[in-house]
Amino acid sequence: MKNRHPLLDQYIEIEVSGKTAHIRGKLIDWGQDILVLHNGLQFLYVPLIHLQQMRLATQDYQEIIVPELPFEHQNEPISYRKMLMNAKGMFSELYITGNQSIHGYLTSVMNDFFVFYSPVYHTVVVSLHHLKYLIPYSPNVTPYTLTPEQFPLKPSPMTLARTFDQQLRKLTGEFVILDLGENPNKIGVLKSIDQNMVELSTAGGNPVFLHFDHVKTVHLP
Incomplete structure (x- = not known):
């Protein structure tokens, strides 16, 4: 009921x-x-x-x-999880942070994150704790009116872990963009994750530390 x-x-x-x-x-x-x-x-x-x-x-x-x-x-x-599972493969809009929405397709749902494929950001890993809302579009609508040839729905190129923490750890040493790049200090090489602190090396080579619980999304450029 x-x-x-x-x-x-x-x-x-x-x-x-x-x-x-x-x-x-x-x-x-x-x-x-x-x-x-x-x-x-x-x-x-x-x-x-x-x-x-x-x-x-x-x-x-x-x-x-x-x-x-x-x-x-x-x-x-x-339920939240049931909605995400049903939304897989459906063109949707996500609101996560700042003034930005991202448009594309939800491709995978893991324990505490999901994977979203966007024509702008490509493969984006999104923490379940930070999605503010999802808007599904009607089946005949496509992102930016792109044809399937222009925007094919591709499987994620990265190997998926079960949890968001494990997924970030798999990206250690990679150049990553956190939270859709809303802040330049959230763009850089992921150096380490230790005791819930994420260390990035920014453009100038300076270390920046962020608390893991506040990392909303991660994607590779």
Whole structure:
């Protein structure tokens, strides 16, 4: 049975970690660790770990015609992991950090991270703890209107580990980009991971240390 939230089928506003603007829409579904809303154009899947506030919308909304849900059946309980598994191979948009969204295809789901293939960033490893929301697109939409020949869905070139920690350790000695390169101090050679501290050597050769728990994504240029 589904969890029945008191705001289900109501128009709501939510605040999500790391995003300054409120997200508004109709609350479509509520699971143990994820919610689904429809903003009139798209479904947004929001992990509850990043939900800071949720309240009834303060303005009147025209009634939204909600299409059929993209993956789950109406009577089945939804979960974060189940949503990710269902989204594999479907063109989607992810919001993770800063003002950037990335577009592409989810290809693999591991213990605490997933792999996303993007025409811009190529293979991106994303921590499950840092996805703010996922928007699936309709089946006839492709990234940047690229044809399958222009953007073939390729398997990940890297060997995948079971955990995000192990995956980063496998990249020791590689030139990596953390958190989509939003900060130049998060671009460099991965020197080591020791006691939850990640050491990078930046462009000038200076060591920079970051706490592992705050590493959201990693990809190779």
